[in-house]
Amino acid sequence: MPMNNSKENSSIALNDGDKIAVLGGGPSGSFFSIFALKLAKQIGKDIDLTIYEHKSFSNEGPSGCNMCAGVISESLVQLLAIEGICLKSPIVQRAIDSYRFQTISGDVLLHSLNEQRGIATVYRGGGPVSKITSEADENPETEKISFDDFLLDYAEKEGAKIENIRVDDIKLDNEKPQIFSNKRILSDADLVVGACGINTKTAKMFEELGIGYTQPSVIKAFQSEIHIGREKVSTQFGNAIHIFLINQPNVKFAAITPKGSYVTVSMLGKDITKQTVKDFLNYPVVKNKFPDSWTITDTFCRCVPKINVGAARHPFADRIVMIGDASSARLYKDGIGSAYLTAKAAANTAILHGVSCSDFYKNYYPACKKINRDNFFGNVMFAFTNTVNKTPVIREALLNILRNEQDRPELGYRCSTILWDMFTGNELYTDIFLRALNPKLLLRILVNIIGTTFIRLKTIWRY
Numbered sequence: 001m002p003m004n005n006s007k008e009n010s011s012i013a014l015n016d017g018d019k020i021a022v023l024g025g026g027p028s029g030s031f032f033s034i035f036a037l038k039l040a041k042q043i044g045k046d047i048d049l050t051i052y053e054h055k056s057f058s059n060e061g062p063s064g065c066n067m068c069a070g071v072i073s074e075s076l077v078q079l080l081a082i083e084g085i086c087l088k089s090p091i092v093q094r095a096i097d098s099y100r101f102q103t104i105s106g107d108v109l110l111h112s113l114n115e116q117r118g119i120a121t122v123y124r125g126g127g128p129v130s131k132i133t134s135e136a137d138e139n140p141e142t143e144k145i146s147f148d149d150f151l152l153d154y155a156e157k158e159g160a161k162i163e164n165i166r167v168d169d170i171k172l173d174n175e176k177p178q179i180f181s182n183k184r185i186l187s188d189a190d191l192v193v194g195a196c197g198i199n200t201k202t203a204k205m206f207e208e209l210g211i212g213y214t215q216p217s218v219i220k221a222f223q224s225e226i227h228i229g230r231e232k233v234s235t236q237f238g239n240a241i242h243i244f245l246i247n248q249p250n251v252k253f254a255a256i257t258p259k260g261s262y263v264t265v266s267m268l269g270k271d272i273t274k275q276t277v278k279d280f281l282n283y284p285v286v287k288n289k290f291p292d293s294w295t296i297t298d299t300f301c302r303c304v305p306k307i308n309v310g311a312a313r314h315p316f317a318d319r320i321v322m323i324g325d326a327s328s329a330r331l332y333k334d335g336i337g338s339a340y341l342t343a344k345a346a347a348n349t350a351i352l353h354g355v356s357c358s359d360f361y362k363n364y365y366p367a368c369k370k371i372n373r374d375n376f377f378g379n380v381m382f383a384f385t386n387t388v389n390k391t392p393v394i395r396e397a398l399l400n401i402l403r404n405e406q407d408r409p410e411l412g413y414r415c416s417t418i419l420w421d422m423f424t425g426n427e428l429y430t431d432i433f434l435r436a437l438n439p440k441l442l443l444r445i446l447v448n449i450i451g452t453t454f455i456r457l458k459t460i461w462r463y
């Protein structure tokens, strides 16, 4: 059957002994491999699956890391547990039970309503470039367990072959895609899975095949790993992710995620540099969170990864499917959860339905479209958060409501759960948006805005 993108073409089934080449051993590549191999075993199909991954995730720093804040959402932790993939220490660096929202008008601490502290923080690679020291409380071994390595090992146990190699070319030859490294053919695969993310030129190689695939739109983020010692991380940050909405010039969003003996500082915005991070860490409301004696050093582990902010076009063709960040991801949240969803939908399609363009269109694409549609509401919600943050009266009114809800549980947690779900990525943005339209909540916000405005005017008149 000719390689084309027609939605009308018929199904192409994978047969016993057929080869699947998975380009990339990040979360989407490992999830795909685990689900495809498990499913194939269940229906008695013999699949020859190889993951090609050029990084060694035990290496410290960006060269061995898939560069992310490493927060695994509550919903993903639970989904993985159901799949039998249990996340625990030492892969889990810290179990998160709360989010602290810091604005320039004050802060509020929101607790998880789930007693089990379901959110996990992990390292994607072998940890920050090492500065671990002789501190008694540090255990270098537990600092270095990589989430991506853990998933890759899991895939290997399910029967995946792992090749530590960079794929540098893809060609379409007759019916099958061929992949190469250093001009040597690695595989003429019956299915190539593009689990390559958006931080290398690999997605571009798929674009250049002329199958209609276009990479997602991206923005750059800035990540830094700051060492303050395990005990200080616990006393200063506890088990809370700190979100800063402090209107620093050019910065849209900043968060500090506690890990073992480091905290991860993630920043989104325009032209963020090392100096922007230092300026951020020197803001009084940020500096207050660090130990008194602490000063920012000039060198710290940092990277500038890309984040998916818009869906890929045509993420499939005959015998090719793009998954994870190279396809669709939830806006600003739970990218690993999106990797899980797209990988699982692609694996189900490939094993149970087939690997033609029409198989993926019918059975895989709906999962991507669901994420893409939901991101529309994500954009609306983040635009609203931005406006709130820039409008002192509304910001203070909402802080009041949130504090009230935390102090007086009998009021319910309507506003708190909206903020919680938005920043944890626990729920679909569509559901959060609909909950935000609740008339009682809108009335409460309006009353609080009027109250806050009145108090502000009274203060002005007094002077």
Ligand SMILES: Cc1cc2nc3c(=O)[nH]c(=O)nc-3n(C[C@H](O)[C@H](O)[C@H](O)COP(=O)(O)OP(=O)(O)OC[C@H]3O[C@@H](n4cnc5c(N)ncnc54)[C@H](O)[C@@H]3O)c2cc1C
Binding pocket: 023, 024, 025, 026, 027, 028, 029, 052, 053, 054, 055, 066, 067, 068, 069, 070, 071, 072, 073, 165, 166, 167, 168, 195, 196, 197, 198, 199, 200, 202, 221, 222, 223, 266, 267, 305, 306, 307, 323, 324, 325, 326, 329, 333, 334, 335, 336, 337, 339
């Ligand atoms: C600053 C930042 C913070 C984030 N924080 C979070 C968070 O806290 N929680 C969350 O859930 N998500 C977060 N994300 C998103 C998350 O990182 C991604 O959604 C997720 O990593 C996507 O997984 P993936 O497998 O599709 O791609 P990746 O994780 O990028 O994996 C792709 C893999 O393919 C390999 N590869 C690429 N090309 C080749 C090639 N030619 N040959 C061999 N191997 C190749 C790469 O080495 C890599 O290992 C964050 C992203 C950013 C930028």
